Amino acid sequence: MSSVPSIRVRTANARSIEPGGDFVLYWMIASRRARHNFALDRAIEHARALGKPLLVLEPLRVGYRFACDRFHRFVLQGMADNAARFEGTGILYHPYVEPTEGAGKGLFAALSARAAVVVTDDYPAFFLPRMVKAATAQSPVLLEIVDSIGLLPIRAADRTYTTAYSFRYFLQKNLREHLAHRPCPDPLKGLDIPPLAKLPGGIVERWPRASEALLAGEEGALAALPIDHAVPRSPIHGGAAAGEARLREFLKSGLPLYATERNDPDADAASGLSPYLHFGHVSVHEVFMALAKREGWRPEKISKVVNGQREGWWGASPEAEAFLDEIVTWRELGIVMCSLREDYMSYDSLPDWALKTLAKHEGDARPVLYTMAQLEGAKTHDPIWNAAQRQLVAEGRMHNYLRMLWGKKVLEWSKTPREAVERLIVLNDKYAIDGRDPNSYSGIFWVFGRYDRAWGPERPIYGTVRYMSSDNTAKKLKLKSYLARWGGSASQTSLFSAGK
DSSP: OOOSOGGGEEEOSSOOOOTTOSEEEEEOSSOOOSSSOHHHHHHHHHHHHHTOOEEEEEEEOSOSTTOBHHHHHHHHHHHHHHHHHHTTSSOEEEEEEOSSTTTTTTHHHHHHTTEEEEEEEOOOSTTHHHHHHHHHHHOSSOEEEEOOSOSSOGGGOOSOOSSHHHHHHHHHHHSHHHHTOOOOSOTTTTOOSOOOOSOOTTHHHHSOOOOHHHHTTOHHHHHTSSSBOSSOOOSSOOSHHHHHHHHHHIIIIIHHHHHHHTTOTTTOOSOOOHHHHHTTSSOHHHHHHHHHHHHTOOGGGSOSOOOOOSSSSSOSOHHHHHHHIIIIIIHHHHHHHHHHOTTTTOGGGSOHHHHHHHHHTTTSOOSOOOOHHHHHTTOSSOHHHHHHHHHHHHHSOOOHHHHHHHHHHHHHTSSSHHHHHHHHHHHHHHHOTTOSSHHHHHHHHHTTTTTOOOOSSOBTTTBTSOOOOHHHHHHHSOOHHHHHHHSSSHHHHHHTGGGO
């Protein structure tokens, strides 16, 4: 039956398909898009094979940690895009937003009881694995979990990797065979499955479709929800349409600068795609296909040499190679970690050498100790750190290079490295649109030695963990415009004039 690779499909329970069910249910929880989505492809395949309609349920809880206007609005903008794309296709799309915590309880069980088979998304982080595990026991029919996260199927890696080099070497040996298997760019085109006109009786009354005001992200509609209203809405617009527009703009204007200027805050040459990848509004396969088209790239250009090096294997331009190393190697390195280790957010998951050197220097005097409130409010003595924190709070994003410095300084300004980890997770997950993500935890724990090696000389606080300073950052990077925007005052900007 399947055009979806079997390695991307895993069975969550021991139940079977019920041919007498009313519809196929796709429980959309991570790959929140109507294109380039293996899970949607799989649900459509089941619907065709069974001659059944397809129901897509996209729910949004209010009880998850850090639930706020920023994240809700971003997801709701994606729901609005999905509603528009499913309209008129014969697939019934039901966006449901909990009005109160726990109000959605029973919805999945009620729909799966009427389903022939259930398909959902694979995602290895945050609360989603626990949610899927709980739902598995509620489904009386077969529940399949489909991986549409990366170019490499999650199950293709049988162990975690300690460095980007070691994972890159594995990718160069194994990724080629998976590149030919891509999700359908437009699975809604030419559908030949029976339409579904409405939900089963009683469902709509108890769990109504999200209102137009909610789907529009209106302030009043969000204000009625029991979520954190203190975290402001971001100027970054969510949804597949915005994500696709961001991709086009990056390939046109950002990619040519990527290899040489992505680390400079003034250039702002980063892709800006991570929020859309995190919430599943854009697929990495879509990004890869668009990049390949721009490059005129073909699989035959891949090098036969497997050496784990960052450049040369793809047979693409330097800027494309640099971008692919970020969006494939580094992004999927974190996905593999989260999928194979439940302790990926634990301080104790750090490599032994890092734990030992940090423990050795845990009692070292700190130059200053800041409270969590001071950090959150960007009230430190360091103008570069403050600027990065202000951007995070205001926009829900942070410049990629400054994110590394941001983490290193919190290590210096916390009583213990364990406390520093906890603080960084809270600051990141509370404000970053792309927080609560495998890639987020890769970045946070890299600060403390994950995916890195020991560096000399041995220093106070850091030991042999890689050291970074604001002075060196100011000398290396172009920061004048960045600090003028986020620095807070002209006097702070002038403190690091070496970065002009």
